Amino acid sequence: MTKIRSFLFYFLLLVYVSGSIGMVLKPSFFLPFTPISLLLTSAVFLLYQPITTWRYALAFSGVAFLGFLSEWLGVKTGLVFGEYWYGGALGPKIQGVPVLISLNWALIVTAGLLAVGSVVSHPLLTPLLASLLITGIDCLMEQSAAQLDYWYFKEGIAGLHNYVGWFLVSFLGAFLFFNPLHKGNFRIAVYILLLQVLFFGTIFLSNRLPL
Secondary structure: OHHHHHHHHHHHHHHHHHHHHHHHHOHHHHHHHHHHHHHHHHHHHHHOOOOOOHHHHHHHHHHHHHHHHHHHHHHHHOOOOOOEEEOOOOOOEEOOEEOHHHHHHHHHHHHHHHHHHOOOOOOOHHHHHHHHHHHHHHHHHHOOOOOOOOEEEOOOOOOHHHHHHHHHHHHHHHHHOHHHHOOOOHHHHHHHHHHHHHHHHHHHHHOOOOO
16 A cells, blocks of 8 residues: 555656646646546545544545535625636536535645644644635635636636635634544645645746746
8 A cells, every 4th residue: 555655646746747837838738637636636645644534534525515615605606705607627517616626625624734733733723824824825826727727706816805715714624623634644735735836836937937
């Protein structure tokens, strides 16, 4: 199992590095692989976590459900993140919300908890700091979300409303499920968050630097 996990991690690293470059040079080729990349990221992350314990599995699923519910309310009402809609890059949708977005919420909230929890372990402070970290990553994601056909805001760009919503939803998930989710392999959580920053950061910089 250790060899399999190591192989999949290095393969994931290759996917992110090539994807970061590919989305800049030939996005039309790499964009359809987005759902597969998200599934691979989640699979690698969970292989390093105690997903076999029912409390962990239930908590991870709880964050996923909370994320999907917040996105459904957001798309239908505009109250959570502002007025926005999803493109086609994230795969099949239910009620206008990609199914995989729930998995992304669970992944990033849990990874944020583990990353922060490796430094500060407190039932209130850790979820608070993790939510700030997650919102910061979302801020980077928003710079290229429309370009990648992820989602689109009515105003053209994400406003303060979106970031407040991201902070509140991530804090609620991190706080409610702190006990089961803050224990695990924090290194893989940090690596995956860094890969997210690498991917979206590369696209962000490519749009602002002369190539």
